[in-house]
Amino acid sequence: MxxxxxxxxxxxxxxxxxxxxxxxxxxxxxxxxxxxxxxxxxxxxxxxxxxxxxxxxxxxxxxxxxxxxxxxxxxxxxxxxxxxxxxxxxxxxxxxxxxxxxxxxxxxxxxxxxxxxxxxxxxxxxxxxxxxxxxxxxxxxxxxxDNVRVGEMEAEAVLEVVSEGNFIIIKGNSADANADFLRQGYVNAGIPPVGENSDTITIVGESYTDNWDPALAQTQTEQFLTAANNDVQAVLSENDGMAGGVVAALEAQGLAGSVPVSGQDGDQSALNRVALGTQTVSVWKDxxxxxxxxxxxxxxxxxxxxxxxxxxxxxxxxxxxxxxxxxxxEPIPITQDNLDIVIDAGWISQEDACAGVEAGAVAACG
Known part of the structure; x- marks a missing residue:
């Protein structure tokens, strides 16, 4: 020694x-x-x-x-x-x-x-x-x-569905630089900076989330929805775990599937939500x-x-x-249109990705 x-x-x-x-x-x-x-x-x-x-x-x-x-x-x-x-x-x-x-x-x-x-x-x-x-x-x-690029991909996918209205932003842990990298990516894609709004987008709720905790993300989303009287057109969630909490909050208000939600990591449950239509995108980082x-x-x-x-x-x-x-x-944004990428890569089985999906609704699910 x-x-x-x-x-x-x-x-x-x-x-x-x-x-x-x-x-x-x-x-x-x-x-x-x-x-x-x-x-x-x-x-x-x-x-x-x-x-x-x-x-x-x-x-x-x-x-x-x-x-x-x-x-x-x-x-x-x-x-x-x-x-x-x-x-x-x-x-x-x-x-x-x-x-x-x-x-x-x-x-x-x-x-x-x-x-x-x-x-x-x-x-x-x-x-x-x-x-x-x-x-x-x-x-x-x-x-x-490239976490700034991940943020750009999340925002781009959501903006393709809804480009104006009231948005909620659920960020990750404030002690993790990735939370701010992702937020910068949002700005690059056209989302207003922290504390600002644009002519088309109003941020009605934005918060960091300790330890990227899904339960806390759900609570925060519930509070923002209440404050906005459910008048929310999109939720930008920085990762899939928190997106699960966001979708749960939306489901309780009958909004899941009509309000686009972002995420990242390619979590199994998130990819199933993408197939089901309750989550818009999961940016896959293999x-x-x-x-x-x-x-x-x-x-x-x-x-x-x-x-x-x-x-x-x-x-x-x-x-x-x-x-x-x-x-x-380099990450890859996964939506319903290219869900086959993660299935073909062996990241998730077709059975798990497509659980509960109506036959013919999503190409990758058959």
Whole structure:
């Protein structure tokens, strides 16, 4: 063990014990603490810090692809779960370093709060990949989908259905830069900026949503609908989970299917809502591609810790004018017209996508 790792182990002893403990009542990442994996003697150990492993996509899509890419490159995967706690995630990074992680992949619970831990990791010689969510450290590699483009696609799909009237905007977690990237995409597509209206569109309700919580999104939508006496023509929801809450609120008022709703991630239930007509669009970010790209980048960083030498990178300037090195993948908006794309890709079965759909109503459903 070199001096950097010896220091990391000394600093993280108590924290590692805490991070390895906890309850086991919910799903946990594969090889959660990774202690056995770290003893295999591999030359490249990649530590992954999940912010909240209970989200459907992380276990189903991201982790298997990430893990497979790491192992295909001769590396070893270890991980832990912060369970939506910024404090736990900070200790989890030290825990992963104490287990000999050569590279960290961090899905940030709070991109600002985790910055000191990320800076410390990089100072210790452990490169960091900011996975799917921005961490504004120019020494970290930012790897995600083009989230501004995702916002544009959401708004464009809704505006094709309804281009004027009263709109509600349900944004994600305020501590997640993606929420503001998506909102900027809305503006780019023609939605008024925060606090403003246009000649054709009035924003009758707009709010952030802690932890992208569907239940909170439903409550907020209910409140906005009440305040507007149900006179709402569209709802821009920044992701599919929250869109589920939005649609539930609309259903209670008899508005589901007549008010267009946006979302993103290609969640199974959301794609079914698209087929049923209660959700207009789910911008599909194939998490398998993202996981694979992160695994391959991590293997590259084991060989050469200079993020500038990772293949496929490009400059990215944040809203705060921080110059980052990034890999941004291209999303695909899924509507009833191209639902076959996700079915043909094996992302969802035709049976699940088309459950409850009237025969002949949607081409992809037969």
């Amino acid at each position: 070199n001096l950097r790792r010896a220091a990391a182990v000394f600093m993280a002893g108590a924290l590692a014990m805490a991070a390895c403990g906890g309850d086991d009542d919910d799903a946990t990442p594969a090889e959660d603490t990774g202690e056995a994996a770290a003893d295999t003697g591999g030359d490249c150990v990649v530590g992954v810090s999940w912010n909240n492993y209970q989200e459907e996509r992380w276990a189903k899509w991201d982790e298997p692809a990430l893990k497979a890419a790491i192992e295909a490159g001769g590396g070893t995967y270890i991980s832990n779960d912060a369970k939506s706690s910024t404090e736990t995630q900070a200790s989890n990074l030290e825990n992963l370093i104490s287990q000999e992680a050569n590279v960290l992949v961090v899905l940030a619970q709070d991109g600002t709060a985790i910055m000191p831990s990320v800076a410390s990791s990089i100072e210790q010689g452990v490169p960091v990949i900011a996975y799917d969510r921005l961490i504004e450290d120019p020494a970290a590699l930012y790897l995600s989908f 998490a398998r591609e993202l996981g694979t790209a992160a695994g391959e980048a991590a293997i590259a960083l084991c060989a050469d810790p200079d993020i500038a030498n990772v293949g496929g990178t490009a400059p990215f300037t944040t809203a705060n004018d921080v110059e980052m090195t990034s890999i941004l993948l």
